[in-house]
Amino acid sequence: MKKVGRPLSFDRDKALKKAMLTFWQSGYETTSITDLTTAMGITAPSLYTAFGDKKQLFLEAIRLYVYADPDVINQMDNAPTAKDAAWLLMQHSADLFTNENTPPGCLMASSTASGSANSEDVRSYVADIRNDMRLNLKLRIDQDIEKVLLPSDTSADALADLVFAIIQGMSVLARDGVKQNSLILLCKQALKAWPENH
Amino acid sequence: MKKVGRPLSFDRDKALKKAMLTFWQSGYETTSITDLTTAMGITAPSLYTAFGDKKQLFLEAIRLYVYADPDVINQMDNAPTAKDAAWLLMQHSADLFTNENTPPGCLMASSTASGSANSEDVRSYVADIRNDMRLNLKLRIDQDIEKVLLPSDTSADALADLVFAIIQGMSVLARDGVKQNSLILLCKQALKAWPENH
DNA sequence: TTAATTCCATAGTGACTGATATGAAACTAA
DNA sequence: TTAGTTTCATATCAGTCACTATGGAATTAA
Secondary structure, three states: OOOOOOOOOOOOOHHHHHHHHHHHHOOOOOOOOOHHHHOOOOOOOHHHHHOHHHHHHHHHHHHHOOOOOOHHHHHHHHHHOHHHHHHHHHHHHHHHHHOOOOOOOHHHHHHOOOOHHHHHHHHHHHHHHHHHHHHHHHHHHHHHHOOOOOOOOOOOHHHHHHHHHHHHHHHHHHHHHOHHHHHHHHHHHHOOOOOOOO | OOOOOOOOOOHHHHHHHHHHHHHHHHHOOOOOHHHHOOOOOOOHHHHHHHHHHHHHHHHHHHHHHHOOHHHHHHHHHHOOOHHHHHHHHHHHHHHOOOOOOOOOOOOOHHHOOOHHHHHHHHHHHEEEEEEEEHHHHHHHHHHHHHHOOOOHHHHHHHHHHHHHHHHHHHHHHOOOOOOHHHHHHHHHHHOOOOOOOO
């Protein structure tokens, strides 16, 4: 069952990926439609018919970014302890933020770190995703406390906050030129703050 | 000795502070000249005569931000150990990023987290300041290792990187709505990763 | 008072912003 | 073939961007 009308002359998925990389490099508001159409290899009207507008295109790029690596999500879900899950997430972030095939740092951390009042809704959309992920890790830590895998006086909130601060901070360091192995060492050092049962 | 010509009709320092707060809230490229003139209470030609252009005004705002708190710099210089200095810096950052009288987060971390190619020089100016501060902490840790205040196998780089990742990351968390006491707990948790001599 | 200097207010500059109107081109359905 | 539908290429929209030309206003120096 083909759709009626003239077919798209470009690969929508590939164009979306190019848009994601452009936002990743240059930010949400600081990426222009011309930047996007150039990178995507299409004209402005094609962009608007295929993706709605700049905001919807960005949100779609964010979703592509978040769900790009189902393996990592799976591994985290199957990790035996919250510490293992946190380590997987930090290590994955260190790799991702310094990957040669993508811009340095984290798309979510960089692209909406600041902006005018016009893009407050976009900023809070991204913030909600981060807060959800942070809450998930916190609940995961709570489970380990219940299972007595962690001391009863463990502060799940402080631990989850710490992990996410480190991840977001690594994005800045990666943009400042810090290399992958340095970020991995940073993560290993950080894990020494993880409480142990004695 | 008064300067010849018509005098300035506004307080240059107060106007600069207003500009700093506006950049802090909205970012470098995503703050318009109109945003600035409105906040500063002056007209565009006055801004350009007094500060040069947008880029110079921003750099001046960054310097005001960095050197605003000489007390903290002094306390850090006089701290007995690198750990104390790191703690002072982290605690000060947690306070600053959640101060009710200023926008949330860190001006340096937020305002140039991303941007178009046109502002690459501004981004790297800020990155250089961060890298200098990180190197300073690293050297401070090296001194403690020499004085045998820290184990000989301490990784000064990993420790300094960790502290700065946490600080930059706290800026994102503060923007996401995390409160001051949570950030302080986060810092305390992080310090447990600091090596001890036994 | 006059000249020189500097700043302010108004009103704009060209270039770029996100987004679209228009009509031709390419496809499906009847 | 014809009608209906969707996309494409061109050209362009009003609005905003950083920035400034112009002339009057306010000051110091001579």
